[in-house]
Amino acid sequence: MTMTDMNACDQLVAEFEAVIKKPKKSSTGVYYTGVDLGTACIVLAVMDENYQPxxxxxxxxxxxxxxxxxxxxxxxxxxxxxxxxxxxxxxTELLYAAAAIPPGTGDLDGGAIKNVVLGAGFELTNVLDEPTAANQVLQIQNGAVVDIGGGTTGISIVKDGEVARVVDDATGGTHLTLVTAGAYKISFQEAELYKRDQKNHQELIGVLKPVVEKIATIITTQTSGFEIDGLYLVGGTACLTGIEGIIEAKTKIKTYKPLNPMFVTPLGIALSCTDEIM
Incomplete structure (x- = not known):
């Protein structure tokens, strides 16, 4: 993947941010929805019949x-x-939706995420794992998509455009919030809001460096034995300013981050939605 491809990803995210503020109606009335049930945030991304936000x-x-x-x-x-x-x-009524689950939780989840989407009144057309969904947007050929969510970090290793390995580790934004709460002696909820505010990131990155380095160690372990051209960070926790620098320094792998990592996976889920009910 080249930086121009990152530009395509950033362009799609920017278009999506624009339609959150001002939706664009489709001339045909056909829409595909991606439902991203995150630990910290639930996102619905809607595409038109041409898969444009x-x-x-x-x-x-x-x-x-x-x-x-x-x-x-x-x-x-x-x-x-x-x-x-x-x-x-x-x-109009939104009929079709796709959803995603963290890697390796399919059996444990027991279809709960599917049932949430159906329970909300959608027809479910696809369920895929989160980092693989993100790669629908990133379109990387050789590298690793690292989806750092609230509860887990999902890693999807892509070789020649195909997913070669998908793993999930229970370290994510929740751990960063716990460390923030401890360091500032504030409640978990206060720490979560403090961490979300970009104004605090420069000061926080020093406090959170050990947890980010732990995530980097997980990435190194899980990608060992694979030829990785680059790491591509997505997920809400990847919004932390400077996280990519720490991960790149620790893993020694070139690390890229889209403009708004939080929206890459929901857009990828929406791109995977069809009108064929599962």
Missing amino acids: AAGAYRYADVVKDGMVVDYIGAIQIVKELKAELEEKLE
């Missing part, structure tokens, strides 16, 4: 823990509300 909405929530749905009713409720909000803006 049409609308989007997101909400911070704690209905998922370490990739598992812990508040089933709450999750359905939020997805329903976001769906209704987007339907009102687009003046």
Whole structure:
């Protein structure tokens, strides 16, 4: 992958950020939705019939823990509300949705994420793992997509455009929040809000460096034995300013980060949505 491809990814993210503010109606009324049930944030990304961003909405929530749905009713409720909000803006019903799960949680999850999407009133057309979904946007040929979420870090190793290995480790944004809470002697909720505010990132990066280095060590272990041209960071936790520098220094692998890493996976999920019901 070259930096021009990163430009294509950044362009798509920028277009998506624009339609969150001002949705674009499709002339045909056909829409494909990606539902990203994150540990810290739930995102709905809507594409038109040409798979161009049409609308989007997101909400911070704690209905998922370490990739598992812990508040089933709450999750359905939020997805329903976001769906209704987007339907009102687009003046149509959103029928089709795809979803994603952290790598390796398919059996453990027991279809909870599928059931949340169905429970919110969508027809489910696809379920894939999160880093693989992100690569629908990144389009890397040889490298590793590192999806640093709230509860877990998912790594998808891509060789010649095909996924060669997918792994998940239970280290993510939650650990950064816990360290922030401890360092500043504040509650978990306060620490989460403090960490989310970009104004605090320069000061926080020093405090959080050991946890980021732990994530880098996980990446090194999991990518060992593979030829990795680059690491591509996505997920809400990757929004931490400077995280890519620490990971690159520790792994010795060139590390790239899109403009807004939080939206890459939901856009990839939406790109994987069709009108063929599972």
